[in-house]
Amino acid sequence: MNNLKFIDCSASLGHSAINKIIVNHENYIVKEKVKEAKNTIELLAEMDFCGIDQAVIYHQSLKDVSVPFGNEYTLRSANEGLGRLIASMSILPSITNEEYSVREVEKYIRENNIFGVRLFPQLHRYMVDRITLGDILDYLTKIKMPVYISPDYGWEYVFSVMKEFPQLTAIITNYGLWGSDCYLYPLVNAYKNLYVDTSDFQEIRGVEYFVEKFGDEKMLFGTNFPMDNMGGPIATLVGANISLESKQKIASGNIERLMCEVKL
């Protein structure tokens, strides 16, 4: 059992301007002081302590400062990560910011081994729809690059994105601790390329019920660190009454498959 290989699909590093704005559930935040990882060294130390092999990361400054600054620091942190940290990136509408045109994003992904695109539409003040991001989301859909979507400001946003881009490879993340099956299950049922980050998936026997209904290929192990500690999601998966094979898929197999499916 303790030989499971863990790849965290969603961890953050860098000190936040406010330590820490945490989604309790949609539209409800809690500001609490948590243990953050200031830099790559501290994040790797936390991963070592908890037995996590690799992580897909973003830098907190993506939220607090700006997309270009945050992308640069995410990449810099990943490059210092001894091959264990994989950089994600964020974007802005190409009509206002040409550096996020399809051509430039493709180049950036290719040159920097990017996995995953994060959207912070409320913080960065844009809409996630065909009018605003149609070009880039069509491209990301085509190359099967996952896009992280959070219902931290409400689930209507998630539903509207998926209705408009039904083939998008999407990872639902940062959805708070209240059990959200009535939102999540219809989405997973309707969209074949939609995945669930396990970090906030705390509901009682939730992993077992999810796997029983949808199989073991739609969940990705995540910690949402430091909003969540790393141990809770690990124990939830390890303690779940599902097969070892299913646990391994969720712990790292599924995200490794998604990484292989990205076609540039």
Add this chain to the structure above:
Amino acid sequence: MISVNKSELLKEFLEYGKLQSVKIIDTHTHMHAVGGASTPVSSEEDCVKLMDDENIESIWCSTHEDLHTSMDEVNLGTQNFMKKYPDRVKGYYVFNPNYKKLYLESLDVVLKNDNFIGVKFLPNYHNHDLDGEGYREVLDFADEHKLIVLSHTWGDKPQNSVENVKNMIGSHKDLFFIMGHSAPGNLDGAIEVAKANENVYLDICDIHRHSGIIEKMVNAVGSERVLFGTDMPWYDPNYAIGSVLFANISDAEKENIFYKNAKKLLERSKR
């Protein structure tokens, strides 16, 4: 995989998917379905089976219907649950100040029924100040009989904030006060109150999920004042178990949180 975590309890959990050598007492639970969250498991039978699976010896409980409705006869849900599983379920008597007379009239059942260990408050849900007139008599009663009081506390909710606890606790030194959730958003304040008052305990329920919280509590007030709670059936016990097991504290401190503190508290409290 590189790991520098030397915890034998963690090793055991990773090997077997459960704690075997240490039992658990869950001091903050509810029961039955609730509207605000999906709960795939919520029946009494399924939860007791889950307790068996996770080596949870007993739970301290107030059912959702006792918390959120007020019938002619109050707290029946918890009483029936305790009657069915007397060795596994201890009860909190929910006190809703909006129906103060009704709740005061039957408060004596806490003394008559040995499985009741104390009282449970939801001040901001019930729209009353913890330190206000609505709770005065029941707090005095709890103090007189050395009962356990579990109150919802939340950092940014004025009726059950750290300030409300501070105002109330000075005149109630004999009851045992569990700060439910440890006031998320103001854990520092909750720690301050616990440091200043030996009869105040920190509850890990919900707040455990954030990075570094368990270490912070233990380093500040000592592991003896930190209690294990899950809000079952809202959440899976394994998540909270993991938050404790992966914390950078000793196995002895973990055992205090999982079991020993609650056991001692039961011995010290109630008459």
